[in-house]
Amino acid sequence: MLALWLALLAQDDPLVFHERASGMRVSLPADSWKLRTRDFKLNWYGTRCEIESSDGAVKGLLYASVAGWNVRALATWREKGLRGTAGTDELTVDRDEWAARDRGEWLRREFRLVFRGTPFRYVDLHFARGRHNVEWVLWVKEDEWEARREEMRRVSRAAKFVGAWTCPGCGDSGMASPNECEDCGAVGVVGHEALRNLAAKYEIQIVADPAKVYPVKCSTGNVITAEKSTDRLVSDYCDRLARELGRYPEALLRRLALERIVLVQNVRMNGNKVGAVTDHERDTMHLEVRDGRENALFFEETIHHELFHVLDVRDDGSSTADAEWEKLNPAGFRYDPKIKASGRFEDDLQGFLNTYSQTAVGEDKAEVYGQSVVRGKALAKRASRDAVIARKIARVRELVERYEPALDEKFWKAVGVE
Ligand SMILES: [Zn+2]
Numbered sequence: 001m002l003a004l005w006l007a008l009l010a011q012d013d014p015l016v017f018h019e020r021a022s023g024m025r026v027s028l029p030a031d032s033w034k035l036r037t038r039d040f041k042l043n044w045y046g047t048r049c050e051i052e053s054s055d056g057a058v059k060g061l062l063y064a065s066v067a068g069w070n071v072r073a074l075a076t077w078r079e080k081g082l083r084g085t086a087g088t089d090e091l092t093v094d095r096d097e098w099a100a101r102d103r104g105e106w107l108r109r110e111f112r113l114v115f116r117g118t119p120f121r122y123v124d125l126h127f128a129r130g131r132h133n134v135e136w137v138l139w140v141k142e143d144e145w146e147a148r149r150e151e152m153r154r155v156s157r158a159a160k161f162v163g164a165w166t167c168p169g170c171g172d173s174g175m176a177s178p179n180e181c182e183d184c185g186a187v188g189v190v191g192h193e194a195l196r197n198l199a200a201k202y203e204i205q206i207v208a209d210p211a212k213v214y215p216v217k218c219s220t221g222n223v224i225t226a227e228k229s230t231d232r233l234v235s236d237y238c239d240r241l242a243r244e245l246g247r248y249p250e251a252l253l254r255r256l257a258l259e260r261i262v263l264v265q266n267v268r269m270n271g272n273k274v275g276a277v278t279d280h281e282r283d284t285m286h287l288e289v290r291d292g293r294e295n296a297l298f299f300e301e302t303i304h305h306e307l308f309h310v311l312d313v314r315d316d317g318s319s320t321a322d323a324e325w326e327k328l329n330p331a332g333f334r335y336d337p338k339i340k341a342s343g344r345f346e347d348d349l350q351g352f353l354n355t356y357s358q359t360a361v362g363e364d365k366a367e368v369y370g371q372s373v374v375r376g377k378a379l380a381k382r383a384s385r386d387a388v389i390a391r392k393i394a395r396v397r398e399l400v401e402r403y404e405p406a407l408d409e410k411f412w413k414a415v416g417v418e
């Protein structure tokens, strides 16, 4: 009797798959679906789980990555990939549907794919929030499509983003909200009211006590280190950070969905002092709150500079390559990461704001952007006698407005450029 009762209970319990690293949770009726979390059979790189209807007709999987792309870019990338796969005869997109949800961007695309002569129908859900990219895709042979599509759409809609923050206190990942860790209790939030409110609104985790954050080992081999600062320095910095982030339209901060900002001192990359660094893999800005505070606008410029790096990744997946931008440079110029560089504004360096801008294309762009926000008038003057700088300012504005239309002329007027 007990055994039967347990079996019945198990049938009513949905199959749940929760991928903590991406924050994605899917739930399926257990009586009609099977779930695999290893020994994958469908051969999609990046698979986190595979599903199959009990009769085997509908197959699907959850794919997750950390690329920081927007959903449109994801859908396009997948489409190109499938078109380029050996065996694909034809691919037609039927419809794109934007799902309105409170967190992140969701795009559900239905398409028809003929593979080695057999037509299939797909329901492909793309999700993007900050660095997180997820695809929840289902497919069936075309002759079953009519009978199965409502069920497939239901299963597609069953995917939810339930949070994927990492705890700075215990290192646990997959927290449901920026400041609540199930393992070690609440994560300390900054005392600064304006910044705390701003962070809560955009679900940004602000860390001033980085117990388990350092050292950060990036997959590139870079190692980021820093240490806890004093309450006073953090509080002074919070004033500036709240003010600078407060200059942005809401739409931009929502779209960026930055995951974490760490306020620390002695920030170093591979042992070398840096004013700040952004780790795209963890979507974390490490901001120096002590050294450099006496330099006018240095902290302010750095905040916008780092924010641009995040935007630069989000818009096309890369902040290190930009062939179009390189064409703006004086003929024959090459970026060189090894030059002795300084962030000091140089008035007569043709085409560049400082020698730091000459180290890498991403830094050049971030400098033009950051200086545009904090020293707009000085930059405009500079542009009037340096055509390369003028073109770069125009280009950087075009890039950010393309990413978020709210960064338009009105925004630049409000920051005091015009
Ligand atoms: Zn914790």
Ligand SMILES: [Zn+2]
Pocket (backbone or CB within 6 Å): 305, 306, 309, 362, 363, 366
């Ligand atoms: Zn930079």
